[in-house]
Amino acid sequence: MTQEKSIKEKPVVEKSAIVVKFVGDSGDGMQLIGTLFAETAALSGNDLATFPDFPAEVRAPQNTVSGVSGFQLQFGHEKIYSVGDMCDVLVAMNPASLKAHLKAAKDGALIITDVDAYNDKTIEKAGYTANPLKDGTLKKYKVIETPVGTLTKKSLEGVEGADVKQSTKSRNMFVLGMLFYIFGKDMKHTNDFLELKFKKKPSVLKSNLIVLKAGYEYAKTIKSIEQTIVVKKAKMEKGRYRNITGNIATAWGLMAAAEKAGRNLFLGSYPITPATDIMIELAKHKSLGVTTFQAEDEIAGICSAIGASFAGAFACTSTSGPGLSLKTEAMGLAVITELPLVIVNVQRGGPSTGLPTKSEQSDLMQALYGRNGEAPMLIMAPATAVDCFYAAFEISKLSLEHMTPAILLSEGYLGSGSELFKIPSMKDLPEIHPPYADPNKKYKPYERDPKTLARYWAVPGTKGLRHRIGGLEKTNVDGFVSTDPLNHELMVKLREEKVMKIAEFIPEQEVFGKETDDLLVVSWGSTMGVVRKAVEEVRAEGQKVAHAHFRYIYPLPKNTEKLLSKYKKIVVCELNSGQFVKYLRSTYPQIPYKQFNKVQGQPFNIHELKDHFTQLIKEK
């Protein structure tokens, strides 16, 4: 590269946060470069959030809108709450991906697209009637038309083992190199990653390294890139950090609870999108005593977990909506046998198979009420990818200490999304003390701890604690099979009261903002980040808006009614048609609620929330 010396360093401009979206065909390697860019940004000290957006098909048809795979990230100098609404940079590898995601680009956004991928056929397949690069479609944006295919091929000329196939595969590295230049990021992390990944394929490694560098160098020469962008380090709490997805955080939270409780972790599960990553992660950790049992179906998944719990393990099952439907009968069995069990439901769009890879909050009613008989269960919902760790730990602790099955209502958006995780030390997490039966006392299966109403856990193999439990109603205390009407009513009440009592062991609901604010925004689950950001922004504009984000769903924190009663206007925001609001209306009917809903398999946008809040405040 002889021209290198003549290139002048470009001026640098500072930004507080940047949203980048990588889109292309399923096989274009968008997830990989998105992840590598995110990790590089994290290592350089930015806060960030990521979210992959991919089709359900393994190899969806090429060059079609339905086959587009995407990866979005926001990195910043400020606290990053979400992956952001609209992107500042859109990397589109072909016309179909441009067609699918252009609407997500801000006015004036930088668009990098591979012009080599544009021909009559691909343009038509994408659903364009004319070439979008030429017909003014992109006039609002700053477009860098890059012949990525040609330049990749050129950079690999004369490189041993670099054939056409390799050159096509490496296109993603070229654009990644370009982005590293534009954002002044170091390529060391990516180089290290490639070296590890292609240790045994030296020619593939070499090609990738060359193409990455070529992209970086090429970006320097582009005139229309007038400046490079710097996003300074975020002000983050001191400590050791890592990047983590919600599903891995969930798996680790469950494992952390097993370690604290001194029980082996057992997961009985069946693969289902988007929850499978939890089982995949847990399967790696036999060294920590974790058993994963890939059952023959969802029912066997939960039933094996119930068996494991009876036998003395800390048992879990993981699933998504349709799988939760299949588990319902067994959930009732866990309720009546009063065994600890954590059911992780990573929600997706429903009903039925619905939108397997898209996120929704529409299983709340199913979690609350979807069982025969009166079968109350502890329910919690994590708020962020990192919170999946803490929520999984906490629900496990409560399930074990209160002898009740519990549902962790995660979401596809949380499970697949990632965030920076300040690594906790195990010694800082609370201890877990399940109520074990005393082998020296006569054991009665339904005798209860008066503080929690939890029955005592008698692990098979222990001398002196032989007993029988099961799905038939039992007498309180003694645990004999019984159809006695008054006993049944008592047991129904006790099971409910036991779960409601958990409210005395969890923190009170917090509010961001003031009691005197004009509007209280209520949310739960994955929407924490966007809703908080929207509330912060309208507050900065002078509006009096408060925000209460619920992690504890059943029972609700004990100050909930008092807290809600303080506000004249309450709006409950959810990614469903209004399930949490329906639940609040039935629980505290005297309080007036408004609702704001979206059921598109997509998260809220900050602007739509802000517009709605602003309008609500104006309303008399």
Place this chain on the structure above:
Amino acid sequence: MDQGPIQNTIGRATGKLTSEDFVSDQMVKWCPGCGAHFILNAVEKVFPEIGYKPENFAIISGIGCSSRFPYYVNVYGFHGIHGRAHAIASGVKLANPGLSVWIPTGDGDSMAIGGNHFIHIVRRNIDVNILLFNNQIYGLTKGQYSPASPIGSVTKTSPNGTIENPFNAGNLVLGAGGTFYARAVDNNIPLMTQIMFQAAKHDGTSAIEILQNCIVFNNKAHAAVTDKDTRDDSQLILEHGKPMIFGKQKDKGIKLDGTQLKVVEIGKNGITIDDVLVHDKYSQNPGIHRMLVNMSLPEYPIALGVIRSALAPTYDDLLTEQISEQRRSSKIKSMDDLLNSGDTWEV
């Protein structure tokens, strides 16, 4: 019993146990005369013989008359939901391998609503013992046909006779790659206890099909096999290493004729005892086992006893091995190790 020591490592009792150590204080609520009483009797006899500590037994069931069993034996018991006993028991055994796990189940529980779990526990070869009470009818729901009812059975839900072929439980077990399959009749308690003892000894899933009489809804369904007057000719009681002979005079035998089994009379047409097949329950090849399972009246006697007991690694042993190997070789020894593994950085 002359079966030698129990092979595996479940905690043994120090002293001699008796039936009294296992009798529960619950009233047994099966119908008077029900075959299930005999099976309970056999279990109470065999558990002390097996010699594990009483607290190391767990009985896991689903739904049906058979599945009330856990309440009637004083060990750890779990009465589950319809069809799911095998899935629940899988979790019990894998989470607590020091338990001897027994699954009383029925033909509906294991071959209809729980058919999936049944074939999969057998396929995995998890070390549990299945007592499949086959009465060819739904008893607890009061008389509907089951997947084991013979074609043409007239029941409350098949007033004109069933028009579907029944399952042969042995075929399901062998088809799923089962390592242990035995067949018993409810009115022969010594044979049942002997089989149960061998099941306990076998490492892997032991499936025992018990031809059980439902006195109320399907009385005498197995009479052709179990009747005292005819049973010598209708039952072939298999013993490992012994020729397959039966009949009141012990003069009938089973011979391999080409690719088929054939009933022969010893001493007639030049047939001697040497022509009769010798039973090999340990044979890895299930070919003869399958033919024995499929023998049916009136052409053949019904094969009883341990038909197959093949040696194979169990799921639970392999799991334990993988866990100890990972504990030994992995650098991750605690959650703190895991949390700090891989790409991390200091701020």
